[in-house]
Amino acid sequence: xxxxxxxxxxxxxxxxxxxxxxxxxxxxxxxxxxxxxxxxxxxxxxxxxxxxxxxxxxxxxxxxxxxxxxxxxxxxxxxxxxxxxxxxxxxxxxxxxxxxxxxxxxxxxxxxx
Amino acid sequence: xxxxxxxxxxxxxxxxxxxxxxxxxxxxxxxxxxxxxxxxxxxxxxxxxxxxxxxxxxxxxxxxxxxxxxxxxxxxxxxxxxxxxxxxxxxxxxxxxxxxxxxxxx
Numbered sequence: 001x002x003x004x005x006x007x008x009x010x011x012x013x014x015x016x017x018x019x020x021x022x023x024x025x026x027x028x029x030x031x032x033x034x035x036x037x038x039x040x041x042x043x044x045x046x047x048x049x050x051x052x053x054x055x056x057x058x059x060x061x062x063x064x065x066x067x068x069x070x071x072x073x074x075x076x077x078x079x080x081x082x083x084x085x086x087x088x089x090x091x092x093x094x095x096x097x098x099x100x101x102x103x104x105x106x107x108x109x110x111x112x113x
Numbered sequence: 114x115x116x117x118x119x120x121x122x123x124x125x126x127x128x129x130x131x132x133x134x135x136x137x138x139x140x141x142x143x144x145x146x147x148x149x150x151x152x153x154x155x156x157x158x159x160x161x162x163x164x165x166x167x168x169x170x171x172x173x174x175x176x177x178x179x180x181x182x183x184x185x186x187x188x189x190x191x192x193x194x195x196x197x198x199x200x201x202x203x204x205x206x207x208x209x210x211x212x213x214x215x216x217x218x219x
Contacts, residue, residue: 009154033207037154043199043209058206088154101146101161102207107154 003027004093006105013112019078021108023091029103030096032074034058034066036087037107043090049074050096081112116140119200119210127218132187134213136200139181146207147174147185148199156199159185190217 007022023032033048045058047066055066063085067075078085091105117138126132136145147159160167160174162183167174171190176183187194195217200210
């Protein structure tokens with residue numbers, strides 16, 4: 001089975017801290033995605049990547065950056081965490097195209113205090 | 114108006130009941146996904162379909178491309194089916210519905 005592993009299930013950080021959320025997939029998927037999920041707003045795309053060292057902004061990229069130095073790893077970076085970035089963060093991967101399902105990680109619930 | 118609308122938003126039923134969750138979308142799509150999210154956050158992909166019907170165990174998903182509508186059915190529902198069910202459509206990116214919170218009481 002494809003696995004998408006997110007490094008932390010729960011994280012508490014202070015306002016202004018730099019935060020790294022890590023996502024690793026083990027099936028050589030081309031595409032990786034970072035979403036945040038908030039009550040009443042559903043899942044919203046932050047950034048995605050179709051290849052190593054390639055990144056594209058999603059719908060809500062402000063306050064975030066990403067890094068994809070290796071195919072299997074896609075990192076989400078909060079340069080200076082703020083309380084409005086308290087959310088559930090979900091990573092997903094897919095082999096590409098429209099003919100494949102998405103595999104999601106277990107999520108990281110980030111609280112910024 | 115959201116591009117993907119699910120109904121109902123919340124559904125509570127008794128064990129054994131037949132469950133239907135609906136998804137309507139307003140954009141042209143190439144595929145539709147049904148996802149399941151249990152408390153704790155992880156999301157599991159249940160189905161991806163672009164036409165017709167798919168079945169997996171007690172779960173059945175149908176799609177009508179002309180009417181831009183999909184349904185997820187659960188037969189003989191069980192408390193372990195309690196979760197949030199999310200419809201998502203691929204329209205140059207994945208667009209998600211708000212989710213339907215299903216609670217099955219024993």
